[in-house]
Every structure is written in structure tokens, then in C-alpha cells.
Amino acid sequence: MGKITVETCEIEGLKIITPTVFGDKRGYFMETYNYNDFAAAGIDHTFVQDNQSSSTKGVLRGLHFQINYPQDKLVRVVKGEVFDVAVDLREGSETYGKWFGVLLTAENKKQFFIPKNFAHGFVVLSDEAEFCYKCTDFYHANDEGGLAWNDPDIGIEWPIPEGMELNLSDKDKKWGSFKEFTENKHSLQA
DSSP: OOSEEEEEOSSTTOEEEEEOOEEETTEEEOOSOOHHHHHHTTOOOOOOEEEEEEEETTBEEEEEEESSSOOOEEEEEEESEEEEEEEEOBTTOTTTTOEEEEEEETTTOOEEEEOSSEEEEEEEOSSEEEEEEEESSOOOGGGEEEOOTTOTTTOOOOOOOTTOOOBOOHHHHSOOOHHHHHHTTOOBOO
16 A cells, blocks of 8 residues: 555546655656555546557647446556646536646656546647556447537636647547537436
């Protein structure tokens, strides 16, 4: 025990995990995931898929979610720096439609736990970033949903430096608003 520190966030269910890093002049060692430590911290999930992406500065991915096969995610950055965001889509939640963001870097080694039924996205702030995440369900291509990254009703305060050009996929440019999501009764179960 004691190999991780877990911070709760202002939105119930979101957690920031900081591992204990053992280092000396040769480098460092840390456990990035230990089921027993995570379960003791209230993150008692079985992860079935690991993903990794590489992106360049200004790439914004999201805001994504799975509709019928929602995933809990444990995300971290192994190279570079990203601002990572989760938006609460849980029907009946006191923080429904609210967002929370955290800076994840290779240096701070923080991880972000995002429960099921949150939309998720990030923007790359460094020249390059490698992003890793564990998921509790498999990806289903025909089950993907999304929200506009810049929806004013959500109001995410992305820390985009002046002059940085954003790079979004065609799909991410076409997601609808939170209002449309709510009107179409796509609220997800808590």
C-alpha cells in the first residue's frame, strides 16, 4: 500500500492518481497500475483494453464517449503534455453537464480516472505527446458518441496558448452540442 496518492475532484467519481516514484542517478521506477492499490483507493475495475496514441502540438481529440458500451478509463501521458478533460453525462448526477480538466505530463506522471458515462477529450500542449489509457470495455466503432469540444453550454476553459492552431479530425469537427445531446435524450445512466 501507499504506492499511489488519490485526489478526489469536484465532480464525484473523477480521480487524479499520483504514483510514488523511486529514483536515483540512474533513473526512476514506478508502478503505473497495481490492482490492489487501486481497489483500496475505490477504483475497483477490470481493465480489458490498453490504448496508446501519439499526437503533435495543437491536436485536440474529443469529446468522445461510448453510448451502449460505456468505458471507465485510466489515462496518462508518457511523453509530452496534454490538458485532459471529462464532462459528466450521467443522468441524475448533480454535476450533469459540468467539466473538469487536469494537466497530465510525462514529468508529473499523474493519471486521471474517468468513470463510465463521461465524455472525454484532450489537447496536446507540447510539441509531441504520447497518451496511454486503460479501458474497462472494448471499443465498439458503431457505438461512439461525441460533443463539440467548444460548446458554450459546457464552457471548457481549454488552456490554448495564443497563436496555437488546433488540429481536429473531421469527425471531431462535426459533433453536436450538449443541448442537442440533452434534447435527444441521450443522457447516460449513472
